Amino acid sequence: MDDVQNPLIIKQYRQKIYEKFLQKRQQVDINQEWENIKKVILESAEETIKMREKNIHNEWWDEECKAAISRKNITRRKCLQKRTRANQEQYKQARKEANKICKEKKNQWINNRIKQVEGAHNGTTQEHFLKIYELSIMTDLSLYLLVKIKMARFE
Numbered sequence: 001m002d003d004v005q006n007p008l009i010i011k012q013y014r015q016k017i018y019e020k021f022l023q024k025r026q027q028v029d030i031n032q033e034w035e036n037i038k039k040v041i042l043e044s045a046e047e048t049i050k051m052r053e054k055n056i057h058n059e060w061w062d063e064e065c066k067a068a069i070s071r072k073n074i075t076r077r078k079c080l081q082k083r084t085r086a087n088q089e090q091y092k093q094a095r096k097e098a099n100k101i102c103k104e105k106k107n108q109w110i111n112n113r114i115k116q117v118e119g120a121h122n123g124t125t126q127e128h129f130l131k132i133y134e135l136s137i138m139t140d141l142s143l144y145l146l147v148k149i150k151m152a153r154f155e
Helices: 007-023 030-048 063-081 085-120 125-138 142-154
Strands: none
Touching: 007 030, 063 085
16 A cells, blocks of 8 residues: 555644644745745655655656756746747757657667677577567567568578
């Protein structure tokens, strides 16, 4: 059962929020009051609810992809705030660059996996097709990969 659905954890969470609100004094400034409320909620959640780490399903995803996507998102926000031709062009370029980097990384990863599958062909047929199956599960290009592997075997 997730911690968020556990009644005991929910009760502890509510109790922590209540205790922290009693400790904080009210602020005159509405922005400062909002920051206090936000801080109390986040601190209470961190103390009572265990956070799970994100599972990265894409083995090809790395810091370079992350940085490119981050740059793209920053230029997108800038474009949405101030819609000028220059901002739109910058966003278009950043999006194009991010897509190119991620596509190259994914293709490199796929080609490396294909080489692994081809290398596994020296073993038994069962091992070879098991590698192909694993690869096809990890990508949605299973038919493409199978054809490419078959073509590589006849070259």
